[in-house]
Every structure is written in C-alpha cells, then in structure tokens.
Amino acid sequence: MRIGIVCPYSFDVPGGVQNHVRDLAETLIALGHHVSVLAPGDEESGEQPYVVPAGRAVPVPYNGSVARVSFGLISATRVRRWMAAGRFDVLHVHEPLIPSLSMLAVLSARGPVVATFHTAMTRSRALAAAQGLLQLVLEKITGRIAVSELARKVQVEHLGGSAWEIPNGVQVSRYRTAVPLPGWPGPGGTLGFLGRFTEPRKGFPFLLQAFATLARSRPDLRLLVAGPGDVDEVMADFPDISPYRDRIVFLGKVSEEDKARMLRSVDLYIAPNTGGESFGMILTEAMSAGTTVVASDLDAFRRVLDGGRAGALFPVGDSAALASTIGGLLDDPTRRAALAARATEVVAAYDWPVVAERVLEVYSTVIEVAGAVVEQPVP
Amino acid sequence: MWWVITVVAVVVLVATYLTWLAARVDRLHARAVAAYATLDAHLLRRAVVAVSLAEAAQLPTLVYAARIAVDAQPEDREVAENDLTRHLRDAHEDAAVPEPELSGLVQVSRRVALARQVHNDVVRDALAVRRRLLVRLFRLARxxxxxxxxDVDDPSLS
Known part of the structure; x- marks a missing residue:
C-alpha cells in the first residue's frame, strides 16, 4: 500500500506526536508498505530517509505550550506537490484541527483520508469561532482515530463527531532488550520515576514523601529519576528528605535509548500522577521493559494495568498508601514477578506491529468507502 | 453604471458559492451511500463467518440468526444484526468453539464495528449539511x- 503521512510538528524537536509518527512509519515500512512522511523542516535527515521536509517551521503558542508548525501559501504548494508526486492510496494526517501542514493536506486532498487525534483539546473560543472551517476539515476525513478514551471523548463532546480508538503503540522489543545502566538496580532495591518532576500533575512530591518513609528502615533503597527540571527547587520543599539526598540520583533529560535503559535499571516504576494523563504511555514503556509498575488509581492507568492485575494501584495522592504498597512489593519478589508477567501479556496488545495492523484496518475501510464512490467527471 | 457591476459581481459570487455548496452536498451524500455499501459488505462477511463457525461448533440457532440477518428487509436489519451479535457473543463465550474460528470471529466483528463507526460519521456530516439554511432554501439535497x-449495539467482541 502507498501511504502518505503528515506530521504537523518538526522532527527537530522531540515530542509525543513525532515519536508516534516515526514508530508508525517504521513499523509500516517493516510490514512492506511504501511510506512517505511530510513534516516541517529545512533539510532532509539521513536518519529518517522516509521524511520529506516541507520548509521552515514557525513557533506558535498552542494549548499551553509552543508548537513548531508550518502554515501558509508556500507550505500549501509543497503539500500539493508532495501529494501529486506520492500517488498515495491513503493519506493519514495527525492532529488536523490545528493550523498546520495536516490541515492544509486535508483541505487539498481528494480521496481516502484518515486522521489521528492525539491531544485532549480543551474547548476554546478559537475552536468555537473556527467551527465552520473545522467542519470543512472534518468532512474530508473518512476515518477518525483517537489514541485514548479522553481524546475520543473530546471528539464526541466538542466536535459532534466520534472516533475509533486505537491506543498509542510501544516498541516492546526496544525496551525488552535494553541493557540496564551500570551499577543499577543494586542489591537494596531501586525505585524509578521519569518525567517533568516539577509539574504538579506528575505527583513527584508524593513519591518523595513515600521514599523518605521507606528510606528510614531500608538503608540501601535508592531512587532513580529521569526528566528535565530544577532539582534544588524540588528538594528545597522537602527538608525530610535531606538525610537521604545521596540515595536519589537525577539523570536529567535522557535520550530515547537511555530512557529504555533507565526503565530496565529499576525494580519498581512509580507513576504517582494526580491527573491529566490521557493514556499513560510511560506505563506501557515500563511494562515493556519488564519492570513492575506502581501507579495512581486513575481511570487511564487502571485500564492499561488491567484493573490492577498487571501492576499495583494506590489511591491518588496518598503517599502513606504508596509507601506501604512499595514496601510490600519490595519484600515480595513473587508477587512482583507475577504482576510483571501479566504486564508482559497485556502490553503485547500495545506492541507497534499489532497497533499498526489495527491502523491498516482503518486504511482498508476508508479505501473501500472511497472505492465505492463513483467519481463524477469534472465539467 | 456602478450598480450594474455590483449586481453582476454579487450574482456571480452567490452562484459560485451555491455551485460549490451543491457539489459538497453531492459529495457527502455519495460518500454516505458508499459507506453503507462497505458496512453491508462487512455485515455479510460476518454472517458467512458465523455460519461456518456454527457448523463447526454445531450451533443451529446461530445458523438461523445469521440467515435472518442476511435476508432481513432494510427496516428490520438493525434488529436482526443485533440478534446475530448476541448469538455471536454467546458463541464467543462458548468453550466448544475452536480457537482459529474464534480469532477470525473477533476480527470480522471488529471490522463491522469499524465500518459502522465510519458509516455513522459520514452520515452525521451529510445530515449536518442538509440542515444548512441555503441547502434547504435552494433544495440542494432534493x-x-x-x-x-x-443504529445497532456495539458489535465488537473482545
């Protein structure tokens, strides 16, 4: 199948959508399909030969962060040229409802179009004002995919449509085969945390609190943290933790490869989030690494963790419960192994080859719908 | 003189917009028809899988349910397909049904669910354009x- 994929964000900056597009494209290529990805950017990169650059990206503030997108007459011309040259059987755009290459591609496309909605957008005045334009964009999209239940709900409630849910994929083998960082996890047990630890929704303080409780009676317990943020700032709020400060290691921002190695380096991965998590990508990554997960009892997490059979759940924001859950699991390797074993079974459904097959089913359906249309000759 | 030009310009603009709107109405309706054809094909595939599974596992009521679904008149079809979904759900729970048939059944049911989703989405778009004032005024959808x-229950099995 000839597949054209449009990514609205530049590959120069890492991000969830870019990773998703890259993994999807590489999986589809491995399955024997022809894939071309159009993304903002200046030059071709040797690393991703299937990416076609569509010109410079400009930073645009959007939904609380800065997105680098391309939008304008020159981009529109490039999009049309790419589509004409590609002769795609199906066009798959990501996040088409923000002004971007994706939206341009949808507006100038004829034929089968699939779109994936990633973010759970909040209803904004801009969105309401542009309803007419958005309806034109949506109308051209035959297959609508949401990566999470939350993203699907946004479709239903705000845009009057619906969407087919296909979860975010994870490259299970990349995590399974990663080599632990030298010297980890160590004999006394190691807890892991990954993410922006200064962001309140990530709930890092609850983990620190639990760690302070546990560290008192477990002299060799360590905590490994990866992610960007100001370490001194977060530690200043926790005087209790200062005696154990040397047992907490901050790796800072890590590469994709080191992220996989970090997840293999810990006995327990802790996700103390207090909300705002639409899917829980990090959980499927930790589960792929074979690491037992302890997570807040959020809807999204409970779904991924098979109701607590593939990982332990604790009440949201309760650091005492978190400490006792962690303590119990550290003392019970059999239960830890049982949770990890179930996690391995569960995460197989999120493996990219499986997820890509589900995406291919959507492609087939929209091609069937388009194929059944009798194209009327243009007068 | 100027008012003539203004009137001509307005008429040309309105005519262009109406032509574009009429093409949009036609396109959305053609797609809704095509989506129904796709859904129909997947429902038929499901019925075929149901019959072969019913014969393998000796479930005569499932054969009847599949036959009724295939022969149903358009107005009875949703009820008949729902009935078939219920029988397939029972078969899916049934330990006597062999594994290869079971995974084929799950896949074909998921394709039905997907085709239904796509169909209902494009129908929603067509109905939305029918509600527009100009479309009703000029009866562009006539x-x-x-x-x-x-309108059926979720046909997917997990």
Whole structure:
C-alpha cells in the first residue's frame, strides 16, 4: 500500500506526536508498505530517509505550550506537490484541527483520508469561532482515530463527531532488550520515576514523601529519576528528605535509548500522577521493559494495568498508601514477578506491529468507502 | 453604471458559492451511500463467518440468526444484526468453539464495528449539511434520499 503521512510538528524537536509518527512509519515500512512522511523542516535527515521536509517551521503558542508548525501559501504548494508526486492510496494526517501542514493536506486532498487525534483539546473560543472551517476539515476525513478514551471523548463532546480508538503503540522489543545502566538496580532495591518532576500533575512530591518513609528502615533503597527540571527547587520543599539526598540520583533529560535503559535499571516504576494523563504511555514503556509498575488509581492507568492485575494501584495522592504498597512489593519478589508477567501479556496488545495492523484496518475501510464512490467527471 | 457591476459581481459570487455548496452536498451524500455499501459488505462477511463457525461448533440457532440477518428487509436489519451479535457473543463465550474460528470471529466483528463507526460519521456530516439554511432554501439535497444512522449495539467482541 502507498501511504502518505503528515506530521504537523518538526522532527527537530522531540515530542509525543513525532515519536508516534516515526514508530508508525517504521513499523509500516517493516510490514512492506511504501511510506512517505511530510513534516516541517529545512533539510532532509539521513536518519529518517522516509521524511520529506516541507520548509521552515514557525513557533506558535498552542494549548499551553509552543508548537513548531508550518502554515501558509508556500507550505500549501509543497503539500500539493508532495501529494501529486506520492500517488498515495491513503493519506493519514495527525492532529488536523490545528493550523498546520495536516490541515492544509486535508483541505487539498481528494480521496481516502484518515486522521489521528492525539491531544485532549480543551474547548476554546478559537475552536468555537473556527467551527465552520473545522467542519470543512472534518468532512474530508473518512476515518477518525483517537489514541485514548479522553481524546475520543473530546471528539464526541466538542466536535459532534466520534472516533475509533486505537491506543498509542510501544516498541516492546526496544525496551525488552535494553541493557540496564551500570551499577543499577543494586542489591537494596531501586525505585524509578521519569518525567517533568516539577509539574504538579506528575505527583513527584508524593513519591518523595513515600521514599523518605521507606528510606528510614531500608538503608540501601535508592531512587532513580529521569526528566528535565530544577532539582534544588524540588528538594528545597522537602527538608525530610535531606538525610537521604545521596540515595536519589537525577539523570536529567535522557535520550530515547537511555530512557529504555533507565526503565530496565529499576525494580519498581512509580507513576504517582494526580491527573491529566490521557493514556499513560510511560506505563506501557515500563511494562515493556519488564519492570513492575506502581501507579495512581486513575481511570487511564487502571485500564492499561488491567484493573490492577498487571501492576499495583494506590489511591491518588496518598503517599502513606504508596509507601506501604512499595514496601510490600519490595519484600515480595513473587508477587512482583507475577504482576510483571501479566504486564508482559497485556502490553503485547500495545506492541507497534499489532497497533499498526489495527491502523491498516482503518486504511482498508476508508479505501473501500472511497472505492465505492463513483467519481463524477469534472465539467 | 456602478450598480450594474455590483449586481453582476454579487450574482456571480452567490452562484459560485451555491455551485460549490451543491457539489459538497453531492459529495457527502455519495460518500454516505458508499459507506453503507462497505458496512453491508462487512455485515455479510460476518454472517458467512458465523455460519461456518456454527457448523463447526454445531450451533443451529446461530445458523438461523445469521440467515435472518442476511435476508432481513432494510427496516428490520438493525434488529436482526443485533440478534446475530448476541448469538455471536454467546458463541464467543462458548468453550466448544475452536480457537482459529474464534480469532477470525473477533476480527470480522471488529471490522463491522469499524465500518459502522465510519458509516455513522459520514452520515452525521451529510445530515449536518442538509440542515444548512441555503441547502434547504435552494433544495440542494432534493435528489438524495435522507441518509440514516445504522443504529445497532456495539458489535465488537473482545
């Protein structure tokens, strides 16, 4: 199948959508399909030969962060040229409802179009004002995919449509085969945390609190943290933790490869989030690494963790419960192994080859719908 | 003199917009018809899988349910397909059904669910354009029958 994929964000900056597009494209290529990805950017990169650059990206503030997108007459011309040259059987755009290459591609496309909605957008005045334009964009999209239940709900409630849910994929083998960082996890047990630890929704303080409780009676317990943020700032709020400060290691921002190695380096991965998590990508990554997960009892997490059979759940924001859950699991390797074993079974459904097959089913359906249309000759 | 030019310009603009709107109405209705054809094909595939599974596992009521679904008149079809979904759900729970048939059944049911989703989405778009003031005023949708949602329970098995 000839597949054209449009990514609205530049590959120069890492991000969830870019990773998703890259993994999807590489999986589809491995399955024997022809894939071309159009993304903002200046030059071709040797690393991703299937990416076609569509010109410079400009930073645009959007939904609380800065997105680098391309939008304008020159981009529109490039999009049309790419589509004409590609002769795609199906066009798959990501996040088409923000002004971007994706939206341009949808507006100038004829034929089968699939779109994936990633973010759970909040209803904004801009969105309401542009309803007419958005309806034109949506109308051209035959297959609508949401990566999470939350993203699907946004479709239903705000845009009057619906969407087919296909979860975010994870490259299970990349995590399974990663080599632990030298010297980890160590004999006394190691807890892991990954993410922006200064962001309140990530709930890092609850983990620190639990760690302070546990560290008192477990002299060799360590905590490994990866992610960007100001370490001194977060530690200043926790005087209790200062005696154990040397047992907490901050790796800072890590590469994709080191992220996989970090997840293999810990006995327990802790996700103390207090909300705002639409899917829980990090959980499927930790589960792929074979690491037992302890997570807040959020809807999204409970779904991924098979109701607590593939990982332990604790009440949201309760650091005492978190400490006792962690303590119990550290003392019970059999239960830890049982949770990890179930996690391995569960995460197989999120493996990219499986997820890509589900995406291919959507492609087939929209091609069937388009194929059944009798194209009327243009007068 | 100027008012003539203004009137001509306005007429040309309105005519262009109406032509574009009429093409949009036609396109959305054609797609709704095509989506129904796709859904129909997947429902038939499901019925075929149901019959072969019923014969393998000796479930005579499932054969009847599949036959009724295939032969149903359009107005009875949703009820008949729902009935077939219920029988397939029972078969899916049934330990006597062999594994290869079971995974084929799950896949074909998921394709039905996906086709239904796509169909209902494009029907929603067609109904939305029919509600527009200019479309009603100029009766741009008059040559197309009104598309209808395919209102059935979730046919997917997990």
């Amino acid at each position: 040559k197309h029958p009104r598309p209808a949602y395919f």
